[in-house]
Amino acid sequence: MTHSITTKFISVTLALMIFNCITGCQNEPQAVTEAQPTTVIATPPTIDTVDEAFPAISIQITADIADHPNEELLQFGVISPTDSNSITPILGVYTRTKNQLTFTPSFALLSNTQYQALDKTTGLTADYRFASQASETPVVNIEPNLQQLPANHLKFYLYFSMPMQQDNPWDHCKLLDLTTGEYVPRPFRHTDLWDDNQQRLTLWFHPGRQKTGVNLNVEIGPILDPEHRYELQISGLWKSQEGQSIGEEQRYQFTAAAADHTQPDPDQWRLTVPTVNSKMPLSISFGEPLDHALLENNPFTISLNSSEVTITTNPTQGNRKVTIHSASPWQAGTYTININPRLEDLAGNSIGRPFEVDLQQPQPNQSKSTSISFVIEP
Amino acid sequence: MKRIPLLISCLAVLLAVTLYFSPSDEANAVTKDSLAMLANVQQGDTDITRIGRMSFAPQGVLLVADIGSASVVAIDTQDTGPVKKLKERVNDVDKKIAAALGTDKAGINIADMTVNPASGKIYVSVQRKADGLNAIITFDENGKLAPLNLKKARYVRVPLPVADQKKIGNITGVEFTDGRVLAAGQSNEEFSSKIYSLPLPLTHNKPGEVYSTETYHVAHGRWETRAPIQSFIPYQEEGEDYIVGSFACTPIAKFKISDIKQNATIKGTSVVELGSGNRPVDMFTYKKNGKNWLITNTDRFHHERRPLGPSQYWGVRVDMSYLQADKTNEEAARRVVTEKSGPNGIEVVDALFFAKHVAKLNNDEMVILRDNEGALDLEVTKLPE
Numbered sequence A: 001m002t003h004s005i006t007t008k009f010i011s012v013t014l015a016l017m018i019f020n021c022i023t024g025c026q027n028e029p030q031a032v033t034e035a036q037p038t039t040v041i042a043t044p045p046t047i048d049t050v051d052e053a054f055p056a057i058s059i060q061i062t063a064d065i066a067d068h069p070n071e072e073l074l075q076f077g078v079i080s081p082t083d084s085n086s087i088t089p090i091l092g093v094y095t096r097t098k099n100q101l102t103f104t105p106s107f108a109l110l111s112n113t114q115y116q117a118l119d120k121t122t123g124l125t126a127d128y129r130f131a132s133q134a135s136e137t138p139v140v141n142i143e144p145n146l147q148q149l150p151a152n153h154l155k156f157y158l159y160f161s162m163p164m165q166q167d168n169p170w171d172h173c174k175l176l177d178l179t180t181g182e183y184v185p186r187p188f189r190h191t192d193l194w195d196d197n198q199q200r201l202t203l204w205f206h207p208g209r210q211k212t213g214v215n216l217n218v219e220i221g222p223i224l225d226p227e228h229r230y231e232l233q234i235s236g237l238w239k240s241q242e243g244q245s246i247g248e249e250q251r252y253q254f255t256a257a258a259a260d261h262t263q264p265d266p267d268q269w270r271l272t273v274p275t276v277n278s279k280m281p282l283s284i285s286f287g288e289p290l291d292h293a294l295l296e297n298n299p300f301t302i303s304l305n306s307s308e309v310t311i312t313t314n315p316t317q318g319n320r321k322v323t324i325h326s327a328s329p330w331q332a333g334t335y336t337i338n339i340n341p342r343l344e345d346l347a348g349n350s351i352g353r354p355f356e357v358d359l360q361q362p363q364p365n366q367s368k369s370t371s372i373s374f375v376i377e378p
Numbered sequence B: 001m002k003r004i005p006l007l008i009s010c011l012a013v014l015l016a017v018t019l020y021f022s023p024s025d026e027a028n029a030v031t032k033d034s035l036a037m038l039a040n041v042q043q044g045d046t047d048i049t050r051i052g053r054m055s056f057a058p059q060g061v062l063l064v065a066d067i068g069s070a071s072v073v074a075i076d077t078q079d080t081g082p083v084k085k086l087k088e089r090v091n092d093v094d095k096k097i098a099a100a101l102g103t104d105k106a107g108i109n110i111a112d113m114t115v116n117p118a119s120g121k122i123y124v125s126v127q128r129k130a131d132g133l134n135a136i137i138t139f140d141e142n143g144k145l146a147p148l149n150l151k152k153a154r155y156v157r158v159p160l161p162v163a164d165q166k167k168i169g170n171i172t173g174v175e176f177t178d179g180r181v182l183a184a185g186q187s188n189e190e191f192s193s194k195i196y197s198l199p200l201p202l203t204h205n206k207p208g209e210v211y212s213t214e215t216y217h218v219a220h221g222r223w224e225t226r227a228p229i230q231s232f233i234p235y236q237e238e239g240e241d242y243i244v245g246s247f248a249c250t251p252i253a254k255f256k257i258s259d260i261k262q263n264a265t266i267k268g269t270s271v272v273e274l275g276s277g278n279r280p281v282d283m284f285t286y287k288k289n290g291k292n293w294l295i296t297n298t299d300r301f302h303h304e305r306r307p308l309g310p311s312q313y314w315g316v317r318v319d320m321s322y323l324q325a326d327k328t329n330e331e332a333a334r335r336v337v338t339e340k341s342g343p344n345g346i347e348v349v350d351a352l353f354f355a356k357h358v359a360k361l362n363n364d365e366m367v368i369l370r371d372n373e374g375a376l377d378l379e380v381t382k383l384p385e
Helices: A002-027 A029-033 A215-220 A292-296 B003-021 B025-031 B093-100 B320-324
Strands: A046-048 A056-060 A074-079 A087-089 A092-096 A100-105 A115-119 A124-128 A140-143 A148-150 A155-160 A173-177 A200-204 A229-234 A250-257 A270-272 A282-285 A300-304 A307-309 A311-316 A321-326 A333-339 A356-358 A371-376 B042-044 B051-056 B061-066 B071-076 B108-115 B122-128 B133-139 B145-147 B153-159 B168-177 B180-187 B193-199 B209-214 B216-219 B223-226 B229-237 B240-247 B251-256 B265-267 B269-273 B278-288 B291-300 B313-319 B346-348 B355-360 B365-372 B375-382
Touching: A046 A124, A056 A074, A056 A115, A074 A100, A140 A229, A140 A250, A292 A311, A300 A311, A300 A321, B051 B122, B051 B133, B051 B168, B061 B168, B071 B180, B093 B108, B093 B122, B093 B133, B093 B145, B093 B375, B108 B355, B108 B365, B168 B229, B180 B229, B180 B240, B229 B278, B229 B320, B240 B278, B269 B320, B278 B355, B291 B320, B291 B355, B313 B320, B313 B355
Parallel strands: A148 A250, B051 B108, B209 B265
Antiparallel strands: A046 A056, A056 A100, A074 A087, A074 A115, A092 A100, A115 A124, A140 A155, A155 A200, A173 A229, A229 A250, A270 A282, A282 A321, A300 A307, A300 A333, A311 A321, A333 A371, A356 B223, B042 B153, B051 B061, B061 B071, B071 B153, B108 B122, B122 B133, B133 B145, B168 B180, B180 B193, B193 B209, B216 B223, B229 B240, B240 B251, B251 B269, B278 B291, B291 B313, B313 B346, B355 B365, B365 B375
């Protein structure tokens, strides 16, 4: 309803304007004929940089060129790095007033890039560039970071100190077989999996080659050969989103051990139990390294008499062990640790099921225990 | 000189009359079909953090996967037709998009391409590498490119719910089907998929339901492992809803989703195997001469080692009757990898060589984003008879 009233108000106002315009034009014809020509001094395009990534570029237009298409009057674009006289126009929006044409980019301009505005009616130009603050060099950490990995190892986590340029991240990664001296062809799964902060990449070995019996595994073999030594190489040219490259190539060496087809078994884990009323950590040793990201994602809950204990969990010793701190001192009693059945080892064998199942074998319940208990004596 | 004020006057009269008799926003709202698709519509910046796959729902609603925030953004593009399909091939699309974004073609990453069947307008989702800027560029019938304004859009954002304490790390597809929108996601920690069902109307900030998939990849009738969906389409068979998903290496499997409940686990059934060394990209179905066909294009990552044709990008069509088979995994039909066709109803499509992305325009034509010796071209091509 409000809009309707507003619309009608505007239309009535316009009607009054029309009347005024018509009568005004009739009453003051001399005002038009008496107008004196003015001398226009050509000036370069002006650039309003209130928002430096979205500057407003304007030129003056005169009546004789007012019917020209916008693109024929004003152009704004990137100066070619190889030809300073060549501009590649960018997308933007043109707006006009009676004697001014303004261009605003559709997308934020890039810092440290040379742009130019060209008034095509005068040939005058104005250059534009804005600098971003110097950014820090990105640092990468690799998980797991172990001397030995199973031959059917599945994935690495690359942790960066800042958001990285994300496209085709596998192009920045290579795997060198140090034993043969040859690079392993196409070892990574081409699916870019970043975390929320865009600072952790999950870099998968190609599962089709790591899975027993799957066609690629049969045709060209697994990625890792047991007892071979390998080097994962992360390109130093990889840039952060701020445009800063890693610098030096990052290298991580490991040896492939025998393939691991055994599920983690909580019944075999070794617990070190804290003393009563202490804030000592509970520690759980798995007997093998487990998946780093899954361990960091609260895989355990602990309860005492059905009441959940507030805990923090920290993986240590290359993800072979966790220490669990309680927010308040441990009380005496029998505690239950509930375990996320999706917690898995480096080869994708989880508490709930092995990574691969042989359908020709009997299929017993594959899940290991998803809860274990411990006692704190009074 | 008197003509100019007279012209202005006439225009103003026309504007005034138009405004006076134009319906109000409320009246527009009642007739706007898109309201049946969207609820609690927002106006402004879509805040897409990492753009990905796209597809069109009816009424000009563009479904966009926002991988960075694990959500689906549905944009009311107001692009409802009539159909004006691309007249001529557009060369160097990647170069043109990059130039529009103020960079070169090495400076962009094209995430997806889709076409609005109602208008023929082509939409390309793209990320500028240098700063992660997300954009959607459209191509009209004349091949003229324009930005879709993501800063001032009518949209809703539907978060994909967290399951098993995990957010997903990639959204491999988002598709409209009767009564809902489906999305498929991959975990970035486990080798597994989730399927999300988003009920209509898509409502801002109202999350959908999540189903876990136990998607087995059976090879040689012996080993099964979990595998994530790379691409999918909704599919109906005898009144039942299914998802037909494609997986790396390249089984096509179907999942019945009609009767599952929130947080349920769906077990897929492999119905066709297309051969190893391929990563599926897009899928769609079309009907021709009374027959239903499934089209899928793939990226053959072992092209250099064992080429299938002139390009690593190739595609196939599959007689949809294969999907109706009750045969389970081990007995799935297998494409004869040494031939262009076979078994009967599974055929390599010549027009899909070099096709990086494909999208269905209608039952006769598809839009292809084609690799042309390193450049990308857009074209409308006939579907096979």
